[in-house]
Amino acid sequence: MTTLTETPPVARPANGGRIPPLPPTGGGDGPEREPGPGRPRLDNIRVAMLFLICGEIMFFGGLVSAYLVLRVTAAMWPPPLQPRLPVGVTGVNTLVLLASSVAMLAASRATERDDTPGLVRRLLIAASLGTVFLIVQGYEWVRLVSFGLTVSAGAYGGTFYTLIGTHAAHVIAAVLWAGITVLLAARGRFADGRTGALRACMIYWHFVVLLWPILYVLVYLV
């Protein structure tokens, strides 16, 4: 029979019993959103969207440069016997698009209040206004084509459809993205505070909306 002469070792916590802090996630998609003093926190979602937007700005910068070079070197702009662009209707359409950005801002505030029905409603309003913008643009395009302004009608038509069409493609992408986000929000995907996908959609939406007045002034008004 053996007898124990020593008591078994007791596991002692190395850090005096304190709970160690959680490792940083760094994902930017978690509910932790404590802003720093004086400036907002720059999480991964914002950086990723800034990368995308910087690429888009370079892309549109190239298109606008090409448009301006062709326009400045043209003898007459718009060329004779070419239809004039619908400034008034497109101006109202610009207000519709800007209103969609206001709805998106309201959706952002609904997220901060954890108001899921309000978020879904405002996202739907924003996506609907974006769809209205696209429908009106499409209608105006059909009219312009019927008046003889086609892509192959020269630099005037070519640059117009390229520049405005590229923006319209971005609006279509933004509406589709907003639609998917509405479905996710309706399922309660953002109720736990992980709103990264939602914020990315909102940032993209605001970019597409704010880009339009610049193009409108350059192509329609100047």
Place this chain on the structure above:
Amino acid sequence: MTSDARNRQTLRALLTIISALVVSAFLIGIRW
């Protein structure tokens, strides 16, 4: 380094690259 500080550093690098590209495009445009 926190993720916030790391992201700000990354953003500074991005803006530096874009500024260099914009300036060089402008200079090439003037010469052209």
